[in-house]
Amino acid sequence: MSRILLFLFLAIAGITGAWAQTTAITDVTVINPRTRSVLPHRTVIVERDRIVEIRPNSRRPLAPRTNRISGTGKFLIPGLWDAHVHLTKAGALSLPLFVANGVTGVRDMGSDFKEVAVWRSQIEAGKLVGPRIKTSGQMLESRANVERMKREGTIEPVDRLRIGVANPSDGRAAVARLSREGVDHIKMRTTPDLETFLAVGDEAKRQGLPFAAHALAAPEGLLAAKLSSVEHFFAFPPLGGPLEERRALFQKIARSGMFMSDTRVNLDALLSLPYSEVKRRVDDTAGKLDPRRKYVCGYLVADWREQAEELKDPDTVAAYGSFRKQLPEIERNLREMHEAGIKFLASTDTGVLLMYPGFSLHDELRKLVRDLNFTPMEVLRIATSNVAAFYGEEAHYGTMEVGEAADLVLLDSDPLADIQNTKTIRGVMARGRWFNRAALDTLLRGVEQVSGSGCHALPASSN
Numbered sequence: 159m160s161r162i163l164l165f166l167f168l169a170i171a172g173i174t175g176a177w178a179q180t181t182a183i184t185d186v187t188v189i190n191p192r193t194r195s196v197l198p199h200r201t202v203i204v205e206r207d208r209i210v211e212i213r214p215n216s217r218r219p220l221a222p223r224t225n226r227i228s229g230t231g232k233f234l235i236p237g238l239w240d241a242h243v244h245l246t247k248a249g250a251l252s253l254p255l256f257v258a259n260g261v262t263g264v265r266d267m268g269s270d271f272k273e274v275a276v277w278r279s280q281i282e283a284g285k286l287v288g289p290r291i292k293t294s295g296q297m298l299e300s301r302a303n304v305e306r307m308k309r310e311g312t313i314e315p316v317d318r319l320r321i322g323v324a325n326p327s328d329g330r331a332a333v334a335r336l337s338r339e340g341v342d343h344i345k346m347r348t349t350p351d352l353e354t355f356l357a358v359g360d361e362a363k364r365q366g367l368p369f370a371a372h373a374l375a376a377p378e379g380l381l382a383a384k385l386s387s388v389e390h391f392f393a394f395p396p397l398g399g400p401l402e403e404r405r406a407l408f409q410k411i412a413r414s415g416m417f418m419s420d421t422r423v424n425l426d427a428l429l430s431l432p433y434s435e436v437k438r439r440v441d442d443t444a445g446k447l448d449p450r451r452k453y454v455c456g457y458l459v460a461d462w463r464e465q466a467e468e469l470k471d472p473d474t475v476a477a478y479g480s481f482r483k484q485l486p487e488i489e490r491n492l493r494e495m496h497e498a499g500i501k502f503l504a505s506t507d508t509g510v511l512l513m514y515p516g517f518s519l520h521d522e523l524r525k526l527v528r529d530l531n532f533t534p535m536e537v538l539r540i541a542t543s544n545v546a547a548f549y550g551e552e553a554h555y556g557t558m559e560v561g562e563a564a565d566l567v568l569l570d571s572d573p574l575a576d577i578q579n580t581k582t583i584r585g586v587m588a589r590g591r592w593f594n595r596a597a598l599d600t601l602l603r604g605v606e607q608v609s610g611s612g613c614h615a616l617p618a619s620s621n
């Protein structure tokens with residue numbers, strides 16, 4: 159067992175009072191983004207890992223030995239989901255960071271399936287603190303791209319994270335193999351050609367798996383590939399032309415059920431900060447510039463260093479320069495997509511430069527409100543029940559309803575008044591297990607200690 163996993167097990171052993179048979183959060187304002195409802199003065203009762211009752215706060219006594227948590231003056235929302243992370247890159251140490259930030263679910267978008275499956279089963283068994291995990295396993299990539307990455311000799315263990323495909327039959331075989339492994343969805347990042355992209359989409363559909371990809375074709379091609387989600391809004395080509403045409407297209411996309419996975423929080427490091435500032439932040443081990451820097455280390459930071467150097471590449475500079483010019487048009491498209499009824503997901507692409515596991519999702523939520531004018535209620539929905547809807551599993555998690563998974567975040571301040579209040583975390587319930595503020599701080603301190611004591615030497619494989 160790696161040192162980090164061992165540490166994480168020990169850290170959990172130090173957290174007390176975590177799992178009760180019955181827990182009641184009393185007198186709390188319940189916010190259910192799926193139904194857009196706000197119910198003040200409710201008592202939410204959880205048995206094991208399920209919500210079993212939501213009732214008006216009354217004097218009716220609670221069952222004996224119920225673990226009581228006062229919600230007076232506080233707000234209860236479903237656990238948040240980060241819909242685009244790279245867990246193998248972020249490492250095991252990221253798992254408690256998600257929970258400490260109220261992120262009780264992640265959609266992993268390209269990892270070593272065996273490694274993630276081990277973490278997932280340990281989390282489910284209560285041996286490891288971490289989020290609910292949905293994973294694609296390895297991501298599909300054009301074979302030429304995989305070969306180029308290996309030639310360039312980056313520190314990434316390329317073959318563990320990517321499957322190269324050169325033609326439609328490769329693509330189908332890769333999807334069938336991932337399906338046998340037990341992945342939750344397919345992720346494709348690059349494609350050798352349109353035919354392979356379409357074949358992958360068709361095979362994913364045959365295997366009953368949602369298909370997530372970068373915008374690897376024009377909108378009609380994305381529809382033909384039966385794409386379930388487009389990753390990174392900025393990958394979507396800006397569409398000009400008459401408003402009526404755009405509107406008709408976006409309505410068609412909405413009817414197809416395709417989601418837009420927004421990772422605009424990436425833009426800070428990629429577009430807003432000069433290289434020298436990015437480098438200063440990556441090197442700031444003590445977290446003087448950004449306290450979140452103290453919680454990351456090892457392979458993840460080594461990968462960031464490489465990514466930071468890429469920012470100096472003239473081609474990259476040119477690409478981001480032209481993207482920056484298109485941004486207003488792309489953002490207008492996104493608002494139009496939202497108006498047309500396309501569903502969004504909130505994502506950070508954790509693994510990418512200066513994205514802090516768990517922490518950065520809150521910045522993404524703020525940006526969805528500030529840049530795209532989404533309401534806080536819409537943004538909460540995007541970060542909770544929309545992910546369940548992506549998998550067709552709304553009956554199981556992502557909402558504040560009886561029978562749903564007890565993945566909950568208790569907030570001191572109203573997130574509907576200001577979306578930044580999602581950071582005012584008083585406690586988190588993950589699979590029915592309650593972490594009060596002190597327990598969350600214990601998790602954070604533990605991660606900080608490991609991070610500060612030489613985890614820099616760990617390769618991705620033992621993280």
Ligand SMILES: [Zn+2]
Nearest residue numbers: 242244267507
């Ligand atoms: Zn990604």
